Amino acid sequence: MMVxxxxxxxxxGRQLTRVFGEGEMRTTALNEVSIELERGQVALLMGPSGxxxxxxxxxxxxxxxxxxxQVMALGQDLWKMAEIxxxxxxxxxxxxxxxxxxxxxxxxxxxxxEMVVRWGEGGSAKEARRRANEMLTLLGLGKKAHLRxxxxxxxxxxxxxxxxxxxxxxxxxxxxxPTSALDWAHGEQVIELxxxxxxxxxxxxxxxxxxARIIPYVDRxxxxxxxxxxxxxxxxxxxxxxxxxxxNGNASAPLPQHTLRRFLQ
Numbered sequence: 001m002m003v004x005x006x007x008x009x010x011x012x013g014r015q016l017t018r019v020f021g022e023g024e025m026r027t028t029a030l031n032e033v034s035i036e037l038e039r040g041q042v043a044l045l046m047g048p049s050g051x052x053x054x055x056x057x058x059x060x061x062x063x064x065x066x067x068x069x070q071v072m073a074l075g076q077d078l079w080k081m082a083e084i085x086x087x088x089x090x091x092x093x094x095x096x097x098x099x100x101x102x103x104x105x106x107x108x109x110x111x112x113x114e115m116v117v118r119w120g121e122g123g124s125a126k127e128a129r130r131r132a133n134e135m136l137t138l139l140g141l142g143k144k145a146h147l148r149x150x151x152x153x154x155x156x157x158x159x160x161x162x163x164x165x166x167x168x169x170x171x172x173x174x175x176x177x178p179t180s181a182l183d184w185a186h187g188e189q190v191i192e193l194x195x196x197x198x199x200x201x202x203x204x205x206x207x208x209x210x211x212a213r214i215i216p217y218v219d220r221x222x223x224x225x226x227x228x229x230x231x232x233x234x235x236x237x238x239x240x241x242x243x244x245x246x247x248n249g250n251a252s253a254p255l256p257q258h259t260l261r262r263f264l265q
Contacts, residue, residue, distance in 0.1 A: 011037040011172060011204050013060050016069035018052070029055040030066065031227030042198045042205040044214055047224040053208045054176055056224060060206065061094060061174045062086045074171070091120055095170035097178045101157045103149045109136060109160045110145040113167050120168055135163040138193075140186065154181045162190050166197060173197055173205045184213065191217045 018030040029052035037043050037060075045053050058064035060071055062078050071078040074093065078086060090096075103112055113132035117123040123131075136145045139159040149157055158181040165173060173194060179187030195217050197203040207214065215221060221232040 009036045010039050010074050011060060011206075012070075012072040013056070014070045014072070016056070016059055016066045016071070018055055018059060018064070018066050028227045030059065030069075032069070033224070033227070033229045035060070035222065035229060037204050037206060038219075039204055040198050040202045041219040042195050042207065042217065043220045043222060044218040045206060045208045045222045045224060046210065046212075049210075051224045052227055053224050056229070057174050057176055057206060057208050061096065061172070062090055093171045095165035095168055095173045097162050097165045097173070097175040099177045099180060101149070101161045103157060103160060103164075105149055108146050108148055109141055109152065109156075112160055112164050116164055116168050131167055132163075135167050136160075139163050139189070155183070155186065158182060159186065159190070162193070166193055169201060169203075170197075171203055173203055175205070175207045175209075177209055178207060179209065179211055179214070187211070187213075 013033060013035045016030050016033045016035075017028070020027045020029060033056060035056075045056065047053050055064065059066045059069075062071070062073070062081075065079055073089065076089075078089070081089065096102075104115075107115065110129070110132045113135055114125075114128040117128035117131055118125065133142065133145065136142050139162065141156060141159055141163075144152065144156060149160075152160065158178070162175075162178060165175070175194060178190055178194070182190065191207075191214055194205050194207065198205045198219075207218065223230050223232055
């Protein structure tokens with residue numbers, strides 16, 4: 001499948017509409033929404049609960065078909081592909097972080113990540129083990145790599161899911177409330193990882209979140225309400241945050257740049 005590696009905006013949504021229900025129950029989640037996401041940037045999508053944020057993420061990532069409109073990903077019309085083509089595209093180019101974790105109950109934390117390297121990339125068992133251990137250690141789960149989801153807390157399961165998305169070094173990363181189950185110290189580490197995936201590895205990152213503390217880490221901020229999308233040009237400059245404090249005022253320094261670069265190489 002040919003892609004256009006020179007496209008400045010690898011992900012475009014044009015006039016996207018998605019409606020749920022009928023009659024009095026009819027709800028317009030997306031009303032002719034258009035958006036352009038750039039390579040090497042982190043975009044944050046905010047808005048009230050039920051405003052259609054997760055719907056837009058699903059449409060742009062090839063998980064939910066719009067009623068009308070077009071999604072161009074790496075120069076290809078995502079919704080004109082056959083389903084098997086979209087599946088292959090997602091497998092090769094996309095990393096997902098879901099609110100519901102979507103972990104395999106029978107696999108350990110390490111195996112969740114190893115599977116992506118071995119079966120998604122064709123890597124060796126040794127390479128998969130090395131990269132999985134590095135990622136889990138980076139996320140503070142090195143000593144829990146042998147545990148299954150039922151033995152992990154909600155926050156720990158979320159970190160495993162985040163590691164699974166980032167270990168494949170994706171061209172697109174779609175994160176739906178990635179910090180919702182985490183304290184801010186761990187949440188900040190996750191946002192640093194996502195930001196480095198964009199700024200260091202040239203990925204296109206879209207985050208759906210309610211947490212305003214993420215804003216200083218991103219390049220662009222969008223607001224979706226009543227099915228309509230607006231870019232907030234007053235926010236989203238991806239400056240280095242100066243105050244790394246958690247909910248209780250405890251210092252939480254960002255991950256060292258050399259550590260992030262070593263993992264993402």
